[in-house]
Amino acid sequence: VPALVALITLPACERYPRDPRETLAHAAGGVLRVGVTDAPPWIVRTGEVAQGPEADLVLAFAGSIGARVEWRFGAAEDHLAALERFELDVVAAGLRADSPWSKRVGFTRPWQETGDAGRVLAVPPGENATIVALERLIERARAR
């Protein structure tokens, strides 16, 4: 039991859990492929970049892993399907926590509570290092 407690409280475990498809490792120091769909007031397209609180969160995440964001604009359904095939790293489309896609891709904890369901970001399915890193950032942003 003491060993278990030590493991639980050990935040230094950076390499655990890992990504089966290495999403985080590939993006770190390189390119973070982000699928964006206009969803005011959370995220909107302005020229070739995205703006809004959700876009800020994505930029903060990219900054924390030293990655450059590549915004890809399109329909949310197409983004989520691409995410499921590991062709995107993050989908930022004002997604709701109660979306049925939560079973097919990885949904983060809500980064914004709303009256009905919270708003979430989506990552490829089963990429647990990625979701843990992103959720840590979300918690830090919310604590501020």
Place this chain on the structure above:
Amino acid sequence: VKRRDEFDLPPELEADMARARRLEQVTLGVMVTAIAAVGLAMGSSQAMKAAWVEDLLALVPPIAFLVAGHYRHRPSTDVFPYGFHRSVSIAFLAASVALTIFGGYLLIESATTLITREHPTIPTMVLFGEQVWAGWVMMAALVYSGIPPLILGRMKTGPARRLHDKALKADADMNRADWLTAGAGVAGIAGVGFGYWWADSVAAGIISLDVAKDGITNLKRCIADLMDQRPTTVDGRPSDVPERVAGALRALSWVRDAEVRIREEGHVFAGEAFVVPTTTEHAVERIAAAARVAQAVDWRVHDIVVTLVGDLDGEGAERAPERGANPGDR
């Protein structure tokens, strides 16, 4: 209606019975907390779901044991002249059917997950103000749910053997499956943490095979008992009680030969004894004495009806008509 005599457990086994009852009550109480813990920690993990449902099913044997405990020693009535000993077998038929179906369902589901290459996503959780990977919480909950059955299962085996209680023995087996399930679940989630997305479904698949095997084994035993198979021990080996009863009857001075036909009803044995007497003098008293002798062989022998016959392979004192003519046609 001629009712059966009441069945009394031998006094030296009363303590075992009380202990068994207490163990089952503790099992119920502890497993409810384990179910709550695993249920709260459960995310999208297949192995976790498997372990949770197995925990739920693990409640069935103790409930069955305790419920059947209320009925098994009830005196027989005009409506149920054979008494209520079989209540135990009936409860376990239901439990083993549930186990078998569940094992099959789980096997199909984990195979589907593997084939469709679904990757389980395990996010973080905030626990006591600390943000941790939910996998750790799941593993801790599984370890917690695995320890009580590991201990309780071992404690039940002794009383189950002494009480000749297959319900209790099946529950001890179920507890074994339960902690193995928890262990496999921990391994599966740890594997996912190392980046092996398939570890979780493989663990769930192994668990479901074990559950299905348990279910089928128990189902076979239940059906065999309900089919009035010859008595077996709680471990499934043939019991020597029928031979000992026949031997005790053959040892009587007025008995030329004897054979028995004995079945199990829950945790007691009942049946018929066929005795070839050397003389029919004092037949009524001797038959009554023979029944007492038969029941004294073992505490489990509850109700033996003694019949006098002319020989053991024919139809008795009145020789039947020659074979070939169908007696039913006459």
